[in-house]
Amino acid sequence: MKKLFTAILIAASAQLASAGGLESLEAFMAHAQAGQSDFTQVVTSPPKDGKAARSKTSSGTFAFQRPGRFKFVYQKPFQQTIVADGQTLWLYDADLNQVTQRAQAQALGATPAALLTSAPDLKALRAEFTLESAPTQDGLQWVLARPKSKDGALQSVRVGFEGEQLAALDILDSFGQRSLIRFTDLQAHPALPASTFNFKVPPGADVLKQ
Numbered sequence: 001m002k003k004l005f006t007a008i009l010i011a012a013s014a015q016l017a018s019a020g021g022l023e024s025l026e027a028f029m030a031h032a033q034a035g036q037s038d039f040t041q042v043v044t045s046p047p048k049d050g051k052a053a054r055s056k057t058s059s060g061t062f063a064f065q066r067p068g069r070f071k072f073v074y075q076k077p078f079q080q081t082i083v084a085d086g087q088t089l090w091l092y093d094a095d096l097n098q099v100t101q102r103a104q105a106q107a108l109g110a111t112p113a114a115l116l117t118s119a120p121d122l123k124a125l126r127a128e129f130t131l132e133s134a135p136t137q138d139g140l141q142w143v144l145a146r147p148k149s150k151d152g153a154l155q156s157v158r159v160g161f162e163g164e165q166l167a168a169l170d171i172l173d174s175f176g177q178r179s180l181i182r183f184t185d186l187q188a189h190p191a192l193p194a195s196t197f198n199f200k201v202p203p204g205a206d207v208l209k210q
Contacts, residue, residue, distance in 0.1 A: 021141035024161035037186035046176035
C-alpha cells in the first residue's frame with residue numbers, strides 16, 4: 001500500500017509539473033510582448049564513425065518583439081547576426097561578409113523562433129506543434145513541442161521556464177544534433193528602439209536570396 005501511495009504521489013507531481021509548464025508557456029505568450037537577454041548556446045553533434053560526440057559553445061545577445069520580430073547576435077567565437085523584421089529573415093556572417101535573405105513566413109514555419117515570437121496563443125501554436133507534458137528538470141518547468149509537419153529539419157524542442165520567464169530552449173534536429181540555449185539576465189518589456197530589428201546590408205557584402 002505504501003509503495004502504491006508513493007507511486008500515485010510521483011505521478012501526480014509529474015502531472016502538476018507539466019501542467020505548470022504549459023501554464024508558463026501560455027502566460028509567456030500572453031504577457032511577454034518584448035524582451036532581451038544574453039544567451040549561451042551549446043551545440044552537440046551525435047557520435048559518428050566511432051567518434052565521441054562533439055560540442056561547440058557560442059554566446060551573444062537576444063531580443064524579441066511580438067509578433068514576429070527577433071534578433072540573435074552571436075559574438076563568440078564567431079560573429080553572426082540573425083534578424084527577423086516581420087517580413088524578411090536575414091542571416092549575416094561577418095567572417096564571410098555574406099548575407100542570406102529569405103522570406104520570413106517561409107523560413108520560420110514550425111521552428112523554435114515561431115514558438116517564441118509568432119503564434120499569438122496556445123490554440124494557434126497547436127496548429128503547428130503537438131504540445132506534450134514534460135517533467136520539471138534543473139529547476140525549470142518544461143514544455144515539449146513536436147512539429148506536426150514531418151518535412152522540416154526540426155525533430156523537437158523543449159522550452160524551459162522559470163515561472164513565466166523564458167529560461168532555455170533545448171532543440172533536437174532531424175540529424176540528431178542538439179542545441180541547448182540558456183538565457184540569462186532576461187529583461188521583460190524593455191523599451192526597444194524601433195531600429196532594433198532593422199537590418200542594413202553591410203558595404204561590400206554578398207547577398208544570397210533564397
